[in-house]
Amino acid sequence: MKSLEGKIAIITGGASGIGRETTLTFLKEGATVIIWDINKTNAEETQKLTGEHTSVVEFMHVDTRNYTEVENATNKVFDKHGKIDILINNAGITSDSTLKKMEPEQWQKVIDVNLTGVFNCGKAVSLKMMEKNSGKIINTSSVVAHNGNFGQSNYVATKSGVIGLTKVWARELGKYGINVNAVAPGFIETEMILSVPEKVLEGLRGKTPLGRLGKPQDIADAYVFLSSDKSNYITGTVLNVDGGMVF
Ligand code: NAI
Incomplete structure (x- = not known):
C-alpha cells in the first residue's frame, strides 16, 4: 500500500527544487498533486518528468502572495476533488543583504512570499479541511530559523515566523483533525543555494555531522512522513532535516 494513496495534495512552489522532487515523490506514493506556482515553464518541466503519472499532476498559476487568488484556487481544487488532504507550504525566496544594506522593499518582498504566502494558503485551505475534519499542513522553515544567518534578516524573520504559525495553527486546528507541522x-542542493560560494558550502559540509549537503529527496521524504498516517499523533513540531547541523 502506498503511503499517500488517494490523497489530494497542494504543493506550493512545486515547479522546481524541493517542490519538484516532492511532487514526483508524492506521485510515487499515490497522491494526486496540484502545483501552485508562478513559474509556468518550470511547472511544465516538472509535469513532463512525471512520465506515466502526468494526468495526476495539475498546475495552477497561483501567486501565493495574493489572498484572492489563493482563495479562488482553493475553491476550484475543492470543487473538483471534493476534498483537500494535504497542503505543503513550500514556496519561498531569498533576497540577501546585511542589515546595513537591506532596503525596506527587499525586506517586504521576502515577507510577502515566505510569510504572507504561508498565511494565505494556510487560511484558505484549512477552512476546507475543517469542513472535512481532516487534513495535514506542513510549513517550510529552515535551519537558519534556529541559528540566524549572516545577511538574512528578512529570510530568517520569515522562517522563524513560520515556526510560530505552525504552533498556533496546531493549537487552533487540532480539534478539527488537522495536524500542522514544520x-x-x-542546506539543500537546489537553485536557491547556487549563489553561495563553494568555499562557504565547504564550510557548511564541515559543520554537518553527516558530512554532506542535503538533497531535495531528503526533504521530500520528510514531507511524505508528515503527510501520511504514520504521523497521525504528531502536531506542532519542527522536524529538522539538516544532517545534524542543529540539535
Ligand atoms: P526554489 O527556488 O528551487 O523553488 C521555490 C519555488 O517557489 C519556485 O518554483 C518559485 O517559482 C516558487 N515561488 C516563488 N514565489 C512564489 C509565489 N509568490 N507564489 C507561488 N510560488 C512561488 O527553492 P527551494 O530551494 O526548492 O526551496 C523550497 C523551500 O525550502 C523554500 O521555502 C525555501 O526557503 C526552503 N528552504 C530551502 C533550503 C535550501 O537550501 N534550498 C534550505 C532551507 C529551507
Missing part, C-alpha cells in the same frame, strides 16, 4: 531543511 520541516526545517538544512
Whole structure:
C-alpha cells in the first residue's frame, strides 16, 4: 500500500527544487498533486518528468502572495476533488543583504512570499479541511530559523515566523483533525543555494555531522512522513532535516 494513496495534495512552489522532487515523490506514493506556482515553464518541466503519472499532476498559476487568488484556487481544487488532504507550504525566496544594506522593499518582498504566502494558503485551505475534519499542513522553515544567518534578516524573520504559525495553527486546528507541522531543511542542493560560494558550502559540509549537503529527496521524504498516517499523533513540531547541523 502506498503511503499517500488517494490523497489530494497542494504543493506550493512545486515547479522546481524541493517542490519538484516532492511532487514526483508524492506521485510515487499515490497522491494526486496540484502545483501552485508562478513559474509556468518550470511547472511544465516538472509535469513532463512525471512520465506515466502526468494526468495526476495539475498546475495552477497561483501567486501565493495574493489572498484572492489563493482563495479562488482553493475553491476550484475543492470543487473538483471534493476534498483537500494535504497542503505543503513550500514556496519561498531569498533576497540577501546585511542589515546595513537591506532596503525596506527587499525586506517586504521576502515577507510577502515566505510569510504572507504561508498565511494565505494556510487560511484558505484549512477552512476546507475543517469542513472535512481532516487534513495535514506542513510549513517550510529552515535551519537558519534556529541559528540566524549572516545577511538574512528578512529570510530568517520569515522562517522563524513560520515556526510560530505552525504552533498556533496546531493549537487552533487540532480539534478539527488537522495536524500542522514544520520541516526545517538544512542546506539543500537546489537553485536557491547556487549563489553561495563553494568555499562557504565547504564550510557548511564541515559543520554537518553527516558530512554532506542535503538533497531535495531528503526533504521530500520528510514531507511524505508528515503527510501520511504514520504521523497521525504528531502536531506542532519542527522536524529538522539538516544532517545534524542543529540539535
Ligand atoms: P526554489 O527556488 O528551487 O523553488 C521555490 C519555488 O517557489 C519556485 O518554483 C518559485 O517559482 C516558487 N515561488 C516563488 N514565489 C512564489 C509565489 N509568490 N507564489 C507561488 N510560488 C512561488 O527553492 P527551494 O530551494 O526548492 O526551496 C523550497 C523551500 O525550502 C523554500 O521555502 C525555501 O526557503 C526552503 N528552504 C530551502 C533550503 C535550501 O537550501 N534550498 C534550505 C532551507 C529551507
